[in-house]
Amino acid sequence: MNILLAEDDKRLGKLMTHLLKNEFHLVNWVKNGKEAYELARFSEYDIIILDWMLPGETGLSVCKRLRDKGIHSGILFVTAKDSNHDIITGLDSGADDYIVKPFEFNELLARIRAISRRKEKPVEELITIGDFVLNLNTHELFRQNHLIELTKKEYQLLELLMRNQNQVMTREVLFEKLWGYDSEVSDNALDALVKLVRKKIDVPGFPSFIQNVRGIGYKVRNTYV
Structure with a gap:
């Protein structure tokens, strides 16, 4: 799958990029909300992984703006925010799923697969x-x-x-x-x-x-x- 990863933590971003590529995924890694929004608008991604607290523009704002523009890529929030209110806010903004840090990489992969199955437009095989x-x-x-x-x-x-x-x-x-x-x-x-x-x-x-x-x-x- 073609994946956009927006994560400003360099250590975590590098690790996630490496692990996702090892699973044969294509990955673009960016470190701020503005770049994530621009890339997602003009490139076709199967999955967009957004950190909630991105510099410049939050992942929450990016998610809302992408949905307003009619972008239908699967969106997964990755964040340390774990209250019920935050989870509901994230999903209501247009995200398909939500995973709380720290997490097991196998769980992340499972959630990516689940999102791809649920999307109206199946991932091309x-x-x-x-x-x-x-x-x-x-x-x-x-x-x-x-x-x-x-x-x-x-x-x-x-x-x-x-x-x-x-x-x-x-x-x-x-x-x-x-x-x-x-x-x-x-x-x-x-x-x-x-x-x-x-x-x-x-x-x-x-x-x-x-x-x-x-x-x-x-x-x-x-x-x-």
């Missing part, structure tokens, strides 16, 4: 481009019904590109989503990852499924063999 079919639930790639074995990072790269098949994904965006801004991974890691994926999925005699857009980033071909 398959992305098909030409002969390729990417299963978002099982994290598997098939070509003409044949399974192509992928590592976690290889799958995440393909999901990012195939979800955004009509646009170029910049190197900066891909790197941030796959490794994070503060990662110590080399700048060449993205090119090396693309090379590994191409070796597994490309068909001899045909252009690569993953196109290199010089000076910008990568995209996938809308049609392929």
Whole structure:
């Protein structure tokens, strides 16, 4: 799933981002309410995780404004506020669920799954481009019904590109989503990852499924063999 995490606690935000990515989710992590609101307005997220007390604009305010704009993404509050009044206020603002700090990560995952099941628009399960079919639930790639074995990072790269098949994904965006801004991974890691994926999925005699857009980033071909 594509997840927006708004959490100003750097330690917790980094940990949650790492754990969510380990579960094959795509994660954008922001640290203030204004950025969370802007990203949620103009990008499509399956789940938005909001800390209540964000700097600049509270999670409560962000939630209300997003619902007023007709944003239907699942919204989960993560907060230390645990009174019945606070819980009712959060849910009445438009949130789908509420989890109180500290919490077990498995509980967070369970609540994310529950929200995705309840939404009117189910999370898309398959992305098909030409002969390729990417299963978002099982994290598997098939070509003409044949399974192509992928590592976690290889799958995440393909999901990012195939979800955004009509646009170029910049190197900066891909790197941030796959490794994070503060990662110590080399700048060449993205090119090396693309090379590994191409070796597994490309068909001899045909252009690569993953196109290199010089000076910008990568995209996938809308049609392929």
